[in-house]
Amino acid sequence: MHDSAGLADDVSLSAVIDCTMADVDADDSEIEAAKGLFNGAIAHLRGQPEPDAAALESCLAKRGDVEAVLGEGTAALPSGKEAL
Numbered sequence: 001m002h003d004s005a006g007l008a009d010d011v012s013l014s015a016v017i018d019c020t021m022a023d024v025d026a027d028d029s030e031i032e033a034a035k036g037l038f039n040g041a042i043a044h045l046r047g048q049p050e051p052d053a054a055a056l057e058s059c060l061a062k063r064g065d066v067e068a069v070l071g072e073g074t075a076a077l078p079s080g081k082e083a084l
Helices: 010-026 033-046 053-069 073-084
Strands: none
Touching: 010 033, 010 053, 033 053
């Protein structure tokens, strides 16, 4: 389902797509799939020599929103702080 994001040559674009799909998965109660996409995208961005700050912020903010909705406040707070 998420193969198209992996085909993008642009790491930032791929990460933003994965984080958007993770947000959709979370809305569809596919929580483990969402967490995997968020974590993979964020790790991929952080692994770049010069991570795209806007893409990283977007992913962290989306992940934090999902964590907050799930009642995972202790996880949401670090995501939110790092996004700032």
